[in-house]
Amino acid sequence: MKTSQGQIGKNLGDILEVSLExxxxxxxxxxxxxxxxxxxxxxQEDGELISKVRETQPDIWPVIEKIIRDTKQHYxxxxxxxxxxxxxxxxxxIMQTVLTHMPRQSLPFRERLSRVMINPVTGLPxxxxxxxxxxxxxxxxxxxxxxxDFIEKKIFEAHxxxxxxxxxxxxxxxxxxxxxxxxxxxxxxxxxxxxxxLILPIVATFFIAFAVIEDSGYLPRLALLIDRLFKKIxxxxxxxxxxxxxxxxxxxxxxVTRTLPTKRERVIxxxxxxxxxxxxxxxxxxxxxxxxxPKGLWLWAFIVGLVFLLIGFLSSLILPGEAPSFYxxxxxxxxxxxxxxxxxxxxxVEWYFREIFPMFILASIFIWLGQLTGLFGLxxxxxxxxxxxxxxxxxxxxxxxxxxxxxxxxxAGLYDIKKAGLLNGxxxxxxxxxxxxxxxxIAQFLMNVKERGVRTGIAISVFVLFFSFSTGFLVxxxxxxxxxxx
Amino acid sequence: xxxxxLCGFEFxxxxxGKSCGGCSLAKTCKLIxxxxxxxxxxxxPRWLKVLLKNFKRPKKDTxxxxxxxxxxxxxxxxxxxxxxxxxxxxxxxxxxxxxxxxLQKLMAMGIVPGAGITLLQSFPAYVFQIGQSQFAxxxxxxxxxxxxxxxxx
Numbered sequence: 001m002k003t004s005q006g007q008i009g010k011n012l013g014d015i016l017e018v019s020l021e022x023x024x025x026x027x028x029x030x031x032x033x034x035x036x037x038x039x040x041x042x043x044q045e046d047g048e049l050i051s052k053v054r055e056t057q058p059d060i061w062p063v064i065e066k067i068i069r070d071t072k073q074h075y076x077x078x079x080x081x082x083x084x085x086x087x088x089x090x091x092x093x094i095m096q097t098v099l100t101h102m103p104r105q106s107l108p109f110r111e112r113l114s115r116v117m118i119n120p121v122t123g124l125p126x127x128x129x130x131x132x133x134x135x136x137x138x139x140x141x142x143x144x145x146x147x148x149d150f151i152e153k154k155i156f157e158a159h160x161x162x163x164x165x166x167x168x169x170x171x172x173x174x175x176x177x178x179x180x181x182x183x184x185x186x187x188x189x190x191x192x193x194x195x196x197x198l199i200l201p202i203v204a205t206f207f208i209a210f211a212v213i214e215d216s217g218y219l220p221r222l223a224l225l226i227d228r229l230f231k232k233i234x235x236x237x238x239x240x241x242x243x244x245x246x247x248x249x250x251x252x253x254x255x256v257t258r259t260l261p262t263k264r265e266r267v268i269x270x271x272x273x274x275x276x277x278x279x280x281x282x283x284x285x286x287x288x289x290x291x292x293x294p295k296g297l298w299l300w301a302f303i304v305g306l307v308f309l310l311i312g313f314l315s316s317l318i319l320p321g322e323a324p325s326f327y328x329x330x331x332x333x334x335x336x337x338x339x340x341x342x343x344x345x346x347x348x349v350e351w352y353f354r355e356i357f358p359m360f361i362l363a364s365i366f367i368w369l370g371q372l373t374g375l376f377g378l379x380x381x382x383x384x385x386x387x388x389x390x391x392x393x394x395x396x397x398x399x400x401x402x403x404x405x406x407x408x409x410x411x412a413g414l415y416d417i418k419k420a421g422l423l424n425g426x427x428x429x430x431x432x433x434x435x436x437x438x439x440x441x442i443a444q445f446l447m448n449v450k451e452r453g454v455r456t457g458i459a460i461s462v463f464v465l466f467f468s469f470s471t472g473f474l475v476x477x478x479x480x481x482x483x484x485x486x
Numbered sequence: 487x488x489x490x491x492l493c494g495f496e497f498x499x500x501x502x503g504k505s506c507g508g509c510s511l512a513k514t515c516k517l518i519x520x521x522x523x524x525x526x527x528x529x530x531p532r533w534l535k536v537l538l539k540n541f542k543r544p545k546k547d548t549x550x551x552x553x554x555x556x557x558x559x560x561x562x563x564x565x566x567x568x569x570x571x572x573x574x575x576x577x578x579x580x581x582x583x584x585x586x587x588x589l590q591k592l593m594a595m596g597i598v599p600g601a602g603i604t605l606l607q608s609f610p611a612y613v614f615q616i617g618q619s620q621f622a623x624x625x626x627x628x629x630x631x632x633x634x635x636x637x638x639x
Binding site for chain 2: 223
């Protein structure tokens with residue numbers, strides 16, 4: 001502030017400086033900042049400081065207000081512009097004395113790569129390559145395919161499950177109590193197996209891919225590529241960050257919607273995350289479910305994409321508020337550092353695991369209690385009706401009941417049903433579409449309530465529940481109508 | 487602000503109640519009374535307001551922040567950033583907006599009169615280089631930045 005003192009007076013004539021001095025002389029009391037700084041903020045009509053001064057010196061405020069009003073009349077531009085201009089001028093003066101910039105004759109490689117990435121003609125193929133290798137091959141193929149197969153079959157089914165089942169059956173004579181741990185839905189055989197063998201490899205591989213993309217500086221480039229499309233759904237390119245993160249964990253992404261500048265954007269992003277953005281665990285399971293059925297996979301991606309755009313477009317029409325504007329700094333591209341990627345992945349996986357692990361165990365306990373009291377059977381039978389409407393076998397209702405606990409838990413349930421050979425191609429696509437759009441998990445629901453309020457949180461869930469089944473019904477109906485067999 | 491359907495007087499909905507004077511129904515009555523001619527109309531429903539707000543075209547910012555007598559060197563031309571061609575270089579002339587937030591955003595990027603600027607790309611977003619930094623902005627923000635084009639006719 002001291003440096004700018006002389007500059008403001010020198011550059012802009014005496015009027016602003018005189019007004020500033022008059023305000024300074026009027027200010028009494030402790031504001032935690034220098035009087036000059038307070039004066040500059042008041043001249044720029046800073047809301048927070050105006051109310052503070054009004055509160056502290058109510059008798060003086062009208063005088064200060066008149067000074068501000070009179071000063072404004074002397075300038076064509078807002079005072080904030082005039083004052084900021086002199087800050088920039090001073091910063092430029094200091095920089096010129098200490099910095100000599102010698103630009104290179106040719107563009108460096110990373111700058112050329114950056115230009116290729118932001119050009120729509122070359123940028124879109126690059127985006128598809130990143131999605132294909134980063135998400136489909138690495139998360140879907142390696143994480144959800146190879147890693148899950150290995151941990152589930154070689155570790156859990158071959159050793160841990162057998163060993164624990166034997167152990168429990170040997171030491172716990174009561175069948176009912178043993179079921180809690182090693183039964184069909186037991187804590188060890190189902191809860192921990194889902195968490196470690198199915199979800200962990202998928203989530204870990206996604207977060208590795210995300211950290212590499214994030215650290216390379218690709219996200220802002222993706223944001224500018226996608227801005228025009230996102231404007232149609234009431235968002236800006238900036239929203240690409242929570243959306244891509246949502247492909248990892250929707251709960252984490254809902255928290256990140258805070259970075260969006262307007263309330264309207266935050267609500268639209270929350271609705272879309274709850275409805276049409278599958279989390280990595282869910283995505284991984286769906287990718288492996290539809291791995292042998294490329295037509296089904298394309299249809300699933302098309303329907304979910306269509307719902308994303310349609311609901312975004314409709315909510316942008318309904319929700320009040322101004323159209324947002326897009327601005328973003330494009331940092332230079334950088335080679336990600338292994339240690340950073342490792343630490344980021346580990347932190348995120350730990351956060352995710354802490355979130356889901358107790359939930360999975362709790363789900364097993366609830367199901368066990370439900371089976372004991374007959375409530376589980378009753379709920380499954382109730383759910384069988386909407387399940388039949390969307391053309392799925394009765395057994396799929398168990399997967400949907402799991403889905404109430406967590407969406408990925410539901411998708412993992414579907415994995416077991418597919419393994420048993422109970423679903424044909426069409427049913428698989430309908431089930432995957434409905435479960436993708438299905439209710440947000442408990443953690444995401446709580447985050448929705450925390451970020452958007454109880455009313456909006458509940459309203460989003462109710463809407464999502466009805467919308468997911470309606471879409472499932474419609475997809476099934478259209479597949480039958482057109483005689484499509486996937 | 488609402489416009490009276492009878493006399494065309496523009497007034498604020500919140501202050502309209504003052505013109506009801508000592509009317510005994512003033513507390514429960516929902517009608518809005520024009521302070522100029524006394525004509526009464528029912529208020530617009532909230533849902534209609536929300537709908538209309540979304541369909542209404544935003545008013546174009548016509549107020550001029552750029553000083554009229556910007557100093558121009560010989561052979562220079564002033565155009566907005568969204569009218570520039572890719573790879574074209576220039577010097578910022580002024581920012582034309584009355585929106586405080588917009589102004590602050592642009593100034594935070596270092597867009598101040600006199601700064602050198604190069605437009606790198608104009609589709610799908612406007613990407614420009616200013617100093618050592620690159621930024622991407624949309625058409626709305628780009629149209630508020632006016633640039634002296636070097637060496638133009």
